[in-house]
Amino acid sequence: MAVWYVHRCGNCGYIIETSGQHEFYRDKDGKRKSYGHPTPASKEAEECGICGWYAKEYCVSCDEVIEVVTEEYEEPEPKTRFWSDWSEGPEFPEQMLEVFSERLDLAEQRKKAEEGGGKVITCPKCSGFDLVLGPREELICPVCKKVGMKGEMKWMS
Numbered sequence: 001m002a003v004w005y006v007h008r009c010g011n012c013g014y015i016i017e018t019s020g021q022h023e024f025y026r027d028k029d030g031k032r033k034s035y036g037h038p039t040p041a042s043k044e045a046e047e048c049g050i051c052g053w054y055a056k057e058y059c060v061s062c063d064e065v066i067e068v069v070t071e072e073y074e075e076p077e078p079k080t081r082f083w084s085d086w087s088e089g090p091e092f093p094e095q096m097l098e099v100f101s102e103r104l105d106l107a108e109q110r111k112k113a114e115e116g117g118g119k120v121i122t123c124p125k126c127s128g129f130d131l132v133l134g135p136r137e138e139l140i141c142p143v144c145k146k147v148g149m150k151g152e153m154k155w156m157s
């Protein structure tokens with residue numbers, strides 16, 4: 001279950017696209033693959049179950065959209081626990097709850113997690129934790145450097 005966002009610069013028209021949370025599974029070599037939604041994308045995915053969630057987020061310091069694993073289960077979750085009854089499914093990633101409760105300031109959330117010793121999601125390239133998924137008011141356009149890219153939900157699936 002994922003939400004797609006478009007962040008558009010009102011000045012130069014530059015666009016950044018982010019999305020999450022996407023289900024993933026791991027193949028027999030441990031490689032992370034997209035599980036598919038709402039149904040498994042392949043027989044392999046179906047047989048494995050959901051190993052966790054990932055998101056495509058914009059890393060402010062790298063100025064790139066990167067993939068981050070936001071939650072990984074110790075044991076894969078069979079799909080039936082997800083699709084048949086949401087209330088009985090496994091715990092969703094914290095970020096996912098943020099998306100649906102409009103608490104979208106992820107950098108702030110992470111700072112809190114870090115201070116409290118909680119789990120912090122970082123960029124796989126630069127280890128920075130200033131990652132953007134949902135709309136953020138003070139987002140600076142990487143092209144023209146103007147503050148205030150406008151983030152909007154594009155669709156949900």
Ligand SMILES: [Zn+2]
Pocket residue numbers: 059060061062063123124125126127128
């Ligand atoms: Zn980075």
Ligand SMILES: [Zn+2]
Pocket residue numbers: 009010011012013014141142143144145146
């Ligand atoms: Zn711009």
